[in-house]
Amino acid sequence: MDILCIRGKNICTPEGIRAGYVMIQNGLISDVAENLSPSLSREVIDIGDSFLMPGLVDPHVHLNEPGRTNWEGFATGTRAAAAGGITTLVDMPLNCSPVTTTAAAFDQKAKAAEGQLQVNCGFWGGVVPGNHTQIEPLIDKGVLGFKAFLTHSGIDEFPNITGDDLQKAMPIIARHNLPLLVHCEISTNLVPGGDERSYLHYLSSRPKDWEDKAIALMIRLCELYNCRVHIVHLSSANSIAPIKQAKEKGLPITVETAQHYLYFNAEEIPNAQTAYKCAPPIREKANNEQLWQALQEGIIDFVATDHSPAPPEMKESSSGNLIKAWGGIASLQLALPILWTAARKRDIPVMNMAKWLSANPALLPGLNRSKGKIARGYDADLVVWDPNKKFTVTAEQLHHKHKTTPYLNQQLYGVVEQTWLQGKLVFDHGNFPLLNKGKIVTLDTP
Numbered sequence: 001m002d003i004l005c006i007r008g009k010n011i012c013t014p015e016g017i018r019a020g021y022v023m024i025q026n027g028l029i030s031d032v033a034e035n036l037s038p039s040l041s042r043e044v045i046d047i048g049d050s051f052l053m054p055g056l057v058d059p060h061v062h063l064n065e066p067g068r069t070n071w072e073g074f075a076t077g078t079r080a081a082a083a084g085g086i087t088t089l090v091d092m093p094l095n096c097s098p099v100t101t102t103a104a105a106f107d108q109k110a111k112a113a114e115g116q117l118q119v120n121c122g123f124w125g126g127v128v129p130g131n132h133t134q135i136e137p138l139i140d141k142g143v144l145g146f147k148a149f150l151t152h153s154g155i156d157e158f159p160n161i162t163g164d165d166l167q168k169a170m171p172i173i174a175r176h177n178l179p180l181l182v183h184c185e186i187s188t189n190l191v192p193g194g195d196e197r198s199y200l201h202y203l204s205s206r207p208k209d210w211e212d213k214a215i216a217l218m219i220r221l222c223e224l225y226n227c228r229v230h231i232v233h234l235s236s237a238n239s240i241a242p243i244k245q246a247k248e249k250g251l252p253i254t255v256e257t258a259q260h261y262l263y264f265n266a267e268e269i270p271n272a273q274t275a276y277k278c279a280p281p282i283r284e285k286a287n288n289e290q291l292w293q294a295l296q297e298g299i300i301d302f303v304a305t306d307h308s309p310a311p312p313e314m315k316e317s318s319s320g321n322l323i324k325a326w327g328g329i330a331s332l333q334l335a336l337p338i339l340w341t342a343a344r345k346r347d348i349p350v351m352n353m354a355k356w357l358s359a360n361p362a363l364l365p366g367l368n369r370s371k372g373k374i375a376r377g378y379d380a381d382l383v384v385w386d387p388n389k390k391f392t393v394t395a396e397q398l399h400h401k402h403k404t405t406p407y408l409n410q411q412l413y414g415v416v417e418q419t420w421l422q423g424k425l426v427f428d429h430g431n432f433p434l435l436n437k438g439k440i441v442t443l444d445t446p
C-alpha cells in the first residue's frame with residue numbers, strides 16, 4: 001500500500017519535538033516513527049530543519065458568506081487560512097446574511113460553501129432572542145455549538161440576548177453538551193462624547209467593567225445550568241481571577257484571547273488608525289502582560305484570530321473615525337507568525353504554538369479526536385514552517401479579500417512553507433497546488 005512519508009528534524013508531537021518520520025495513509029497519520037520500516041513502498045518528503053506541527057485550528061472566524069461576501073467569503077478566507085497553516089476553522093453565525101440562527105439559514109450557508117473550501121470549515125449556530133426552538137434543528141444540521149452576544153453585535157439581524165433568552169437556551173445546549181460561546185460585554189455606563197479619532201477615547205468608551213460584568217454573569221449561569229460556556233476574545237485582565245476561581249471549582253468554562261491583545265498595546269496605537277479597532281478594544285500594556293501570564297498558566301485556554309474584516313468604507317479608513325468604524329481585525333493568514341513573534345521575545349518555546357493554536361482550540365468544537373495532534377490515527381492536517389525566518393507583511397502577500405490589517409509592514413518571525421490537508425499538499429511555498437479539498441466538518445463527522 002502507498003504511504004506518504006514526511007521526514008523532519010523538528011516534529012511537534014504531544015511528547016515534544018523529535019526527529020523522525022510521519023507516515024500518512026488514506027489521509028490519516030498511520031505512524032510517527034524514528035526509523036522507516038523497510039518493507040513499505042513510499043514517497044519521502046524531506047522538510048529538513050523546518051518544523052512540522054499539527055495544522056492550526058481557528059474556532060473564531062467571520063467569513064461573512066452568504067450575504068456579505070464583499071466583506072470576505074469562503075474562497076478568499078479559506079485560501080488565506082491555507083496560506084497561514086490553518087487546516088480547520090469554525091465560522092461565526094453572524095456577518096453572513098441570513099445569520100445562522102435557523103436550520104434553513106444553515107442550509108444556505110453550507111450550500112454557499114460548496115466547492116470553495118481550501119481548508120476544513122465548521123459552523124457555529126447563533127442564539128438570538130426568540131430562536132430557542134431552532135437550537136435543536138441547528139444541532140441536527142451539524143453546528144458545533146452556539147454563539148451569543150450580551151451587547152449589540154454590530155449586525156442588526158443578530159440582536160443580543162438577555163437573561164430570559166439564556167434561561168431558555170442554556171438548558172437545551174447543556175443537554176447536548178455543546179459549548180455556548182459568548183461575546184462578553186454589557187454596555188452599562190456610556191461615556192460622553194470626545195474626539196472620535198482618538199484611540200484613547202475609543203478605549204475609554206468600552207471599559208473593562210463592561211467585560212467584567214458580563215463574565216461574572218456567564219460564570220453564574222454556567223454554574224446554574226451546568227452548560228459549557230466559552231468566553232471569546234478575553235481582553236480585560238480583571239476577569240482573570242474570577243475565571244481562575246470558576247475553573248478551580250470545576251465549572252465547564254473555557255477562554256480564548258486573540259492575537260491582537262497579545263501583540264499590540266494601546267500605548268502604541270496611533271490615532272485615527274481604524275485597522276486596530278475591535279471590540280472589546282486592545283488595552284494597555286500592563287493589562288496585556290497579565291493576559292500573557294494567564295495564557296502561560298493555562299487560565300486562558302487558547303488563541304484565536306477573531307478574523308473579522310470589512311470593506312475599507314466600513315472601516316472608515318479615510319475618515320479615521322474610530323467610533324463609526326466597523327470593529328474587527330483582519331489577521332487570519334498571519335495567526336501563527338503574529339503569536340510566534342510575540343512569544344519568542346518572551347522565550348516561549350515553539351511547542352506552545354502547537355498547544356495554543358492546534359491542540360487546545362480543537363477541544364472547543366469537539367474535534368480533538370481527529371485534529372490538533374501529530375499522533376497515530378489523527379487526520380494528516382499539518383503545517384510546515386520555519387520559526388527562524390522572518391518577513392515583512394505586505395498587502396500583496398495577503399489572500400484576504402481586503403488588505404486592511406494593523407499588521408501591514410510589521411516584521412514577523414515564522415514563515416509558513418507548506419500546508420497539508422488530510423495528506424494532500426494544499427499550500428506550497430506561495431502556491432496552491434490543489435484546490436477545494438476542504439470539507440464541512442459537523443458533529444457527525446466520524
Ligand SMILES: [Zn+2]
Nearest residue numbers: 060092306308
Ligand atoms: Zn468575533
